[in-house]
Amino acid sequence: MGSEGIANVLEVNQVSKLYENARGVRQIDFSMERGEIVGFLGPNGAGKTTTMRMITGYLNPTSGQILVDGLSMADHPQKARRKIGYLPETPPLYPEMTIVSYLKFVADLRDIPHREQKQRIGEAVEKLGLQGREKQIIRSLSKGYKQRVGLAQAILHKPDLLVLDEPTSGLDPKQIIEIRQLIRELGENHTVLLSTHILPEVNAICNRVLIINQGQVVLDAKPDAIAHSLEQSFEVSLEVRGPSGVVAAELEKLPGVESVRELARAGTEATDGLPVPGDEPSVSEAGAGSADAGEAHAEAAGAAAMPGGETVRLLVSAKDKTDIRDALFYRLAELRYPILEMRKEVLSLEDVFLKLTTDEPAAGPGAEGVSADSGAEAGDETEVKTGE
Amino acid sequence: MNRMLALCRKELQLYFLSPTAYVAFAFYFLVTGLFFSLDFLSSQVVDVRPMFSNLMLIYLFTVPLLTMRLISDELRQGTDELLLTSPATLWEIVFGKYLAAMTLQFLLVAGALLYPLIMSKYGTLDQPVLWLSYLALFLLGSAMMAVGLFASSLSAHQMVAGIIGFALLLALWLIDWLGQSVFLSGKDWFSKFSITARTINFQKGVLNLSDVVFYLTLIVVFLVLSVQSLERKRWK
16 A cells, blocks of 8 residues: 555644643644555544644644655645645634635635636535535535535645544535535545544444544554454344353363353343444444444344244353354254354444443443453454553 | 735625624714814814814724724624635735725825815925825824724624724723823833823824834734634634
């Protein structure tokens, strides 16, 4: 990736911003290659906005260095700022102006030569689907369209680096999908750093994730690599038709199996009442996850209650992360207990996020879908930085 | 330079797209017109000086109205993030805005020339007194605009910025009077810093360089303060 560029588009070296109330960011350190779409992820107040404001030159860091395309933000602020397009959390719009007069102003501010302005504005308007609204007053636009004008403003001068602070916050689901699509398209020609606290967004758009918590980068990896890196064990969720106690006991005898836990049987929940793990919510935000899991569980329970004998739902953990699915299949086939469903458990980004950003083991309230025994320690295969 | 003019253009656009400028202009011309009519009808003397002190007094209320939103609105709307992350320097931003305010002020001063024009129908005006008085008004207004611009950089709330601006201007207005009542001997010294006392020479038809320098210095000081006030936000 990014072999065509000599220098990284963005380098953030040991950057800190200290506030009196001890919040802020401490020793943030990362770099971005040309063409990357990096998701900057963290709970509210983790320092995402502060970091982005330092990168764009709105705030000066207390210490550390920011290089944009090799130019120091401290030594060549004007040149460095010219290379960045920035969409703050609230799009910086003048509600009284029309879209075109606003973009004209930004074009002047961004040193776009007069003869090119018309063409550039036309391009931006077209790219963001604002045609026909050019003369509309910004105040009268919907939130989604305001966000589009904000994006148009950010890409007008063809920046090397596009910095977007929570580009989809406050939009309705349809607008969110549209804006994400736009960002994906922009990512084809730009290097993008975007912040969000919506996890599926990262899966949907980014090819790299930086998780930040309490002012520090705690994880830097590809979205799909994250879950694997943090798994401590190989777990399989099974639904089997057969007598509950017998099935569990038989499976525990298998050589590769570490433990078997019964989650539910014959339509009634097991006493520990653990919800069924998995079922990553697709568009919904993190908080909606519990509802989804609950529904999934209800469905599973319904399925289990179907006629044809007792069914049981099990969570089987393997020793040493070995794949035990073949062994499970053959053993159950031998015993003539049909497998109704078998699924390898994958940690969702939500689980990873909660593991990294909360101190307690992830089985606490709100950490649905994470079994207690897998939350104790964080794996360190990738660059997982321990707190402090 | 281009960026500064772009900012100035944008400010002028916003002035006339929002009711601020219209309200300030209406207030200014209504009140000055009223004072002028009353004065001129009662005294029936062809002289700009009696009218002049009224004009200055109205400025005390008009200028904060015109300057209060200049920077505070950007802070409130978050558009300062656009300006401060653009290639424009703080000087270009502040000066561009100041230029827009000056353009409005020029309209106010030019509009007030209507009154001497009416007077000249009824007698001969003392030309040096007339033009120097108007120069004094323009310089005074320019200095007041700089003060108002600085006040606007202190708060994200227009009204707060307006009140701070008004308070600062009132202090500069009354400084000789305050000095006189607090320190009996310091009257001369304090009156050197009064923005109103400095107009007296002009009104006599005397162009004193030190008076011009005084106003220019005041402008520079408050523009520098505005830049510093914005610069400070980068370090917050």
